[in-house]
Amino acid sequence: MGELFYRSSVMMGKCVRRLCIRQTVLDRERAHPPAGGGLILACTHLSHVEPFLISEAVRRQVRWMARIEFYRWRLGAAILNLGGAFPIDRFGQSLPAVRTAIRLVDGGHLVGIFPEGGVVQGRLSVLRGAPIKQGVCTIAVATRAPVVPVVVLGTEKLNHIRPWLPIRSGRIWMAFGRDVLPPARGPSRRADRAEMAARLQAEFVRTYQHLLQETGLKDEQVP
Numbered sequence: 001m002g003e004l005f006y007r008s009s010v011m012m013g014k015c016v017r018r019l020c021i022r023q024t025v026l027d028r029e030r031a032h033p034p035a036g037g038g039l040i041l042a043c044t045h046l047s048h049v050e051p052f053l054i055s056e057a058v059r060r061q062v063r064w065m066a067r068i069e070f071y072r073w074r075l076g077a078a079i080l081n082l083g084g085a086f087p088i089d090r091f092g093q094s095l096p097a098v099r100t101a102i103r104l105v106d107g108g109h110l111v112g113i114f115p116e117g118g119v120v121q122g123r124l125s126v127l128r129g130a131p132i133k134q135g136v137c138t139i140a141v142a143t144r145a146p147v148v149p150v151v152v153l154g155t156e157k158l159n160h161i162r163p164w165l166p167i168r169s170g171r172i173w174m175a176f177g178r179d180v181l182p183p184a185r186g187p188s189r190r191a192d193r194a195e196m197a198a199r200l201q202a203e204f205v206r207t208y209q210h211l212l213q214e215t216g217l218k219d220e221q222v223p
Contacts, residue, residue: 005082021170030176031058038105038145047155105143121223137193146179177207
């Protein structure tokens with residue numbers, strides 16, 4: 001039931017997006033490594049619509065780590081649960097969510113995470129070299145699974161009605177970065193997380209710059 005609901009929702013979302021929004025996606029095959037298995041998508045967060053757009057762009061079901069605030073309404077909680085998401089308490093006890101993510105990745109699932117911890121723009125964005133929260137690296141180090149950074153631009157403009165009119169005035173640009181592997185076992189997991197976080201930050205910046213170069217966008221156009 002859960003996967004059927006997810007697939008149906010993605011298909012409906014794809015139909016709406018094709019009517020309303022033009023989309024450019026680079027290197028989406030990086031979300032589908034030949035060997036398969038558990039994988040983590042670490043995504044930028046300019047708005048709250050990235051999960052829908054990324055889910056439509058990849059073939060596998062994405063098990064999203066969603067902020068617990070979205071579970072406070074019964075309907076919202078029911079939809080998220082049916083879609084395979086799981087909650088994280090960003091300002092409380094986050095360990096249960098990390099454990100759930102580890103279990104899912106170990107089980108071969110594709111897990112989606114927002115390592116900035118919320119909607120972030122400007123100089124605080126990982127796109128411009130700001131640090132990320134290291135929970136994504138904790139999961140990767142524990143599971144030995146790679147992390148693929150995903151940069152999505154243009155979503156902040158989808159908070160208005162006009163881009164959703166069926167005249168294809170909305171624009172979205174998305175790029176999947178190169179996978180970042182957890183390091184060989186070091187002296188401590190803390191050191192491993194810090195080392196991996198630095199490499200993941202650098203790959204976010206590289207992917208962002210590549211997306212700007214390929215699309216002709218300018219940094220000043222991105223919030």
